[in-house]
Amino acid sequence: MRPPGLCGVSRAPPALLLLLLLLLAPLREAPRAQGARAAELRVRVRLPDGQVTEESLQADSDGDSISLELRKPDGTLLSFIADFKKDVKIFRALILGELEKGQSQFQALCFLSRLHRNEIIPSEAMAKLRQKNPRAVRQAEEVRGPELLHMDLAVNFTLGALLSPHLRNVCAEAAEAIYARQEDAHFWLEQGVDGAVFEPLPRDPEPGLARCRQVGEHGKPCVCRYTLSLAWYPCLLKYCHSHERPAPYKCGIRSCQKSYSFDFYVPQRQLCLWDEDP
Numbered sequence: 001m002r003p004p005g006l007c008g009v010s011r012a013p014p015a016l017l018l019l020l021l022l023l024l025a026p027l028r029e030a031p032r033a034q035g036a037r038a039a040e041l042r043v044r045v046r047l048p049d050g051q052v053t054e055e056s057l058q059a060d061s062d063g064d065s066i067s068l069e070l071r072k073p074d075g076t077l078l079s080f081i082a083d084f085k086k087d088v089k090i091f092r093a094l095i096l097g098e099l100e101k102g103q104s105q106f107q108a109l110c111f112l113s114r115l116h117r118n119e120i121i122p123s124e125a126m127a128k129l130r131q132k133n134p135r136a137v138r139q140a141e142e143v144r145g146p147e148l149l150h151m152d153l154a155v156n157f158t159l160g161a162l163l164s165p166h167l168r169n170v171c172a173e174a175a176e177a178i179y180a181r182q183e184d185a186h187f188w189l190e191q192g193v194d195g196a197v198f199e200p201l202p203r204d205p206e207p208g209l210a211r212c213r214q215v216g217e218h219g220k221p222c223v224c225r226y227t228l229s230l231a232w233y234p235c236l237l238k239y240c241h242s243h244e245r246p247a248p249y250k251c252g253i254r255s256c257q258k259s260y261s262f263d264f265y266v267p268q269r270q271l272c273l274w275d276e277d278p
């Protein structure tokens with residue numbers, strides 16, 4: 001017997017309440033002249049440190065891209081773009097400086113890396129996501145293994161549009177600090193991207209070049225590390241089976257969380273003030 005107070009309470013498992021519904025009715029192909037279709041989803045997410053923040057996810061199915069944005073409680077603004085047309089993912093961090101320590105107002109960093117097909121759901125599926133319960137705090141169902149990327153190339157901001165048209169908007173504040181990896185650049189060059197986009201950075205690990213957290217003097221070059229986390233993103237489509245349908249059909253998404261650490265050369269220790277011993 002259920003206590004009367006619980007009458008009418010949904011007995012669906014909590015995971016189901018958090019499920020985002022995929023609207024399955026296929027959208028009619030809109031004529032190009034009507035402009036890009038963009039859909040936005042705002043979700044409340046739990047960060048790896050337990051705090052809650054709002055995250056915005058946008059899909060542009062004409063441009064075939066997804067963007068994600070979240071503000072960390074310390075004020076850092078993180079942006080992520082998946083550009084499926086160019087096989088590029090862009091991470092940007094706007095890090096607030098501590099004015100009382102004489103730091104500039106903010107520091108911007110951009111990291112580019114190759115986008116693989118299985119990392120995030122396609123933009124047309126993302127554009128169809130709607131949420132049932134906007135107040136729910138979402139926690140990713142799967143924590144994907146953290147990744148450490150050694151950034152050994154600088155990207156020329158002016159020429160960067162040849163790599164992805166999103167660079168001009170997303171990385172404008174970071175024009176002097178856009179990084180990529182040779183292994184990804186090789187792939188993009190094979191796709192026809194101009195090699196002039198990339199410039200080599202001093203090699204990491206260069207013999208004797210220390211991690212910034214171990215360097216005391218502000219003027220010295222060192223290897224800086226920045227770590228960020230995509231707190232919640234739809235990483236896989238779920239398929240269901242039904243007796244009424246001949247084939248499995250899309251019925252939801254799996255959500256993931258993933259951290260990325262980027263190592264990159266800085267000519268001066270003070271360009272990496274966040275990288276300190278805990």
Ligand SMILES: *[C@@H]1O[C@H](CO)[C@@H](O)[C@H](O)[C@H]1NC(C)=O
Pocket residue numbers: 156157158159196
């Ligand atoms: C970026 O490329 C442009 C065009 O080739 C060039 O004029 C400019 O000097 C380059 N910028 C840097 C920082 O090398």
